[in-house]
Structures are given as C-alpha cells and as structure tokens.
Amino acid sequence: MYRRYRSPYQLREIDRLQQQMNRLYETSTPSRLRQAGGYPAMNIWSSNDGLKVTAEVPGVHPEDIDINVVGDTLTLTGERRPDDLKEGVQYHRQERGYGKFSRSIQLPYKVNIKKVEATFANGVLSVDLPRADEDKPRKIVVKSA
C-alpha cells in the first residue's frame, strides 16, 4: 500500500504487531470449521509420524465402509442402510438420511499404505495413516570440519 511507505516507524510497528496477532489467532484455533465437501464430514489430525482422519458416520455398519488409499488420496466409501421396515409404516418425522456415500480427500503427503489402520466405535470412524518412510523429512547433520 502507498500509505505504508510513508507511515512513520511506530505505525509500521503496529501494523506488524497486528499481523502477528492475526496469525496467532489463525493458528491457535484451527477448529475454524470448513464446510464439508460431502458426506461424511472429516477432521484431520496430524503428528510427526502421520495423520489421523476421523469421521462421524452413525448407523453405518463397519463392514459397509471401504477405505482406500492410492498415492496421497484417501477415499471413504460406504452406505447407510435404512431400517428394514414393512410396507405401510407411517413416518411422523424423517430427518436422517440414507444411501451410499463416497468422498476423497488429498493428504499432504504419501502414507505407508501397508500400515493404514482403521477403528470404528460408537459411530465414529478413525483412520490412522502413518507417513511413508521415504517421504519423511530427513534431518541433515552438520559435520564440523
């Protein structure tokens, strides 16, 4: 901005501080919710060794969930089946959806496909995706001459 170059040192300092504060807010609250691109909504956790993807899929049977990893893309497919009801049942209210779902997300790096593990408890799916060894950041030791 034009004004910036003309503003005295103190003002620039305040600008810089404000930017830093903004950045702090952004990073300390990553729970700023993004709109889910499809069903199910996913949360992604990261650590030094890999990722953990969680999703709430109530009423889906674990055997109806397929997890696929190709390269750095994770695909979740599945189906929520409606209750097995006979004809003529009267619905007073229907808010829960049914049907097939499929969602792919791109992971920030390649994962070790052989070590991908998933657990399912109380309608919550959790997929552990360890980072591929060849993709892990390499630490370079500085040798003294």
Next chain:
Amino acid sequence: MAETKVLEPQKEEIEISEGTERTREGLCFIPRADIYELDDHLMIVADVPGADDKTVDIVLEKDVLTINALVDPVLPEGYSLAYAEYEVGDYTRSFKISSEIDREKISASIKNGVLRLRLPKAAAAKTRKISVATA
C-alpha cells in the same frame, strides 16, 4: 415407505435462546431423528455419534421425553487438529409423548452411534378390529 432423505454432513447446533443456558462447557447439538409408527409401538431413532450406553441419559418427565448424551471431545495424544469439518459435543432433544404410550414399557438401545427408543402403545390405544356380525 416414505421418500428417503439424503445424507447430511453437518450437525445442527442448539440455539441458546431456545431454552435455559447450559452449565456444561462445550458445544451441544440437536440430533437428527426419525419417528415412525408401527401397529403396536412408536420408534424414535436418533443419530448420536460418539455416545454410548454409559453416556446417554433418557428422562421422562410428565409428557416430555428428553434425550441427553454427553460426549467429551477426544484429543488424540501427540496429534494436533490440522483441518476440521465437524465438532464434537453433547446432544439434547426433547419429544412430547402422547397419552397413548405405555410409559412403563419404554425401552432404549444404542448401537453404532444410533439411539433407538421403543415406545409401546398402551393396550387401549392399539387398534382393535371389530368384526361386523350379520343380523
């Protein structure tokens, strides 16, 4: 059967203005529910992912049946949340029960994050078939 709904990824949060203020920290959601009627009972099916038999609490007070599920967000150790599309919190919802329900026999079960309440109709409310005798 009725027309099926599509799967919705987003949960609905309760509105503070709707009722009394909460004393528990954290978020609270309104679980999506289906209610359907069979010959001898009514079923309420509600999505409460993350809740189990120990954390769900069902109270019937006068004509109001209230479901409360307390779900504590789990933070996996050593991990930090990098990207979020949903939040974890409690669930609460109340239903008004008509007089035709046999209150003593209401039962509930929970599996895979889905709560099912079975509300049997009182004997008097069950439909009786009356045969017509020829004169």
